[in-house]
Amino acid sequence: MAGKKDRSFNYWSMNYKGKLRRTWVMLPICIIVGIIAPFWTASEYGSMMVGIVIDIVMAVVWVLQLLYNMRKAREEEQQELGQQSGSGQASPMSNAQYGGAAAAPAQNAQSSQSAQSYVQPIPVSNTSPSGTSAAAQTSPVPNPAQPYTVQTTATPDSKGFEQETSRLQMQMAYLAVSLLDGAAVADGRVRSVYVHAMVNKGQSAWDCFFRVGDSLVASGDLMKSMPQEPRSRFFASGRSLMDDYRNVCARYGIDAPTELRITYDPKNHGLHTDVSYDPIGDNDPFMAWASQVYQSFHA
Incomplete structure (x- = not known):
């Protein structure tokens, strides 16, 4: 979901974490519509069954959307944790190298258990x-x-x-x-x-x-x-x-x-x-x- 936002008014421009949150936000609205629908169809069409059918379809769609977004959000999180995400890979993969005049001294990889990393490519000695x-x-x-x-x-x-x-x-x-x-x-x-x-x-x-x-x-x-x-x-x-x-x-x-x-x-x-x-x-x-x-x- 590169380029997708965590929060946006537009549902389709969000990542799956944002879509999952939006799905939960829609739950109270769906419940309210579900309560009103049978009474409205009884008034307009003389039958509550139409409203009940609408409620069933809406509930099934909401549950399927929830399950799908939960699965995709987990995959999205695992990808962010296990891999270099998005375009951030291309630059170091294609350009970074050890040595050279532009290389700066790197941090010691074992100097800290809480933040072991190299900010710049490792210089050659x-x-x-x-x-x-x-x-x-x-x-x-x-x-x-x-x-x-x-x-x-x-x-x-x-x-x-x-x-x-x-x-x-x-x-x-x-x-x-x-x-x-x-x-x-x-x-x-x-x-x-x-x-x-x-x-x-x-x-x-x-x-x-x-x-x-x-x-x-x-x-x-x-x-x-x-x-x-x-x-x-x-x-x-x-x-x-x-x-x-x-x-x-x-x-x-x-x-x-x-x-x-x-x-x-x-x-x-x-x-x-x-x-x-x-x-x-x-x-x-x-x-x-x-x-x-x-x-x-x-x-």
Whole structure:
């Protein structure tokens, strides 16, 4: 319902939330008309049955309109919460990119649990992750970042552990994809989805960014027009998934990683995950990975 108003005198110019409100406003009017109609038809036509028929038709139409507007209003709300709505997508999807003279410093994605976002595209730096890391591959999508060293822990039920952690990794990817417009995925504008989750000082953190052509777009660029509450809920859902990942590790007696780097192909549904057990240092590993990915496009 792009361009539609929440309140308007013209019923057809409103969004479904406004139409639902208007439907409820019409209920007292319909009741009054319904009471008057049988008496009026009895006076004019000598029969109350005509008025009763009018009442039945009016009641059925009102109920159908109410149910339809309720369903469409829910869909409208879900679309606003799960996707970048309207024309707000086109600008960052087609123009925003990391680096460049116009790029301004971004906010730290993990600095605040109540408002994690990037107001402008993330600048590129020469920062790179320190130390070695561990890799756990769930499907053969190539990772543009440098490969990590492999570290594994044998467990009696490694298959169950892999299934549960793979499911959580895929859920993280799906959460990131919820920001995208389906058309942008279908026509190939969005080429890759990058999800970053980490544990720093005992707290889980989560964020994502996207490859559009040879540019990278931050999650905050796709949520500029989104209210604060759904923005906070989006990142809280990501942190909750990372908490679940850590709980699965604890249940199987396996050390939880400090960092996950997930690369997802939204068109072919391929997923690849790099897992690091290195301590998180002073450098922001999310920014380091984003810079590394961006530089791989232009190597």
